[in-house]
Amino acid sequence: MAFLTRNEVFSCFVFYAVLLVIKMYILAIITGQVRLRKKAFANPEDALRHGGLQFHREDPYVERCRRAHINDLENILPFLFLGAIYSMIGPSLPVARLHFLVFFLARVLHSVAYLFALQAPTRSLAYIVAQIPCVSMALQILVTVAAYA
Template sequence: MLRNNNVVFSCFVFYAVLLLLKMYVLAFITGQVRLRKKAFANPEDAMRHGGLQYHRLDPDVERCRRAHRNDMENIFPFLFLGAIYSMTGPSLGTARLHFVAFTAARVLHSVAYLAALPAPTRSLAYVAAQVPCLSMALQIMAAVASYA
């Protein structure tokens, strides 16, 4: 447990770290696909791995990069919202539900992206992750509205 004894914040930290580890896994997968497909973004990397002909785009590498970029566009706001939300005094059960729902939806989103699952799997996962974020944002606004 963290020193401030805020169990909701400790719960948030657990899921935040899981999400960051998931992002590292996506980065690793992107690098492995790049190496396997010999598709390098920088000429110096291409030269190291066989020549300038490998300084090119590859659809599989680009799919991994898009999945990673989408994570950054969604997980970073969650990290901010979740940290602030944890300070508003929600019940542990309600907070955990928000954190688990977001984490599960983002994992599903990444799997759907990388495996090219049929539509609308990825879109539904995206929306499912937005619901807890919107809920936390509204609860934060309600908690601080009297101070604005």
């Protein structure tokens, strides 16, 4: 707790990181609920429990939800690493907060666009906007640690 209160940037990062993890859990819950509603189960034992093996099948909307969740894993996990290290190199709080906020908002928009099939240009733009703070943090980390490499 002492580290969190001493490092305002890290505390800010933790706030947005936890929001992103909660968002990922929400997508997992949505996927599960859609599976139940559509009766489309990935595992035979789940299908048997919910009506029979005929429900051991794929559904396009279940797959869309699942892909949105996988996309979160592919993008949020690197952000968590970069944000944690970035917080330790001493960036200014307003600049760091902007990085974290932009990433968070873009990822929320990306998930909404994915779930509602809003491809062009919403989903692509949200993806690109979310990558900007990640690239910025990565470059700043590299510049900071390059002298020690």
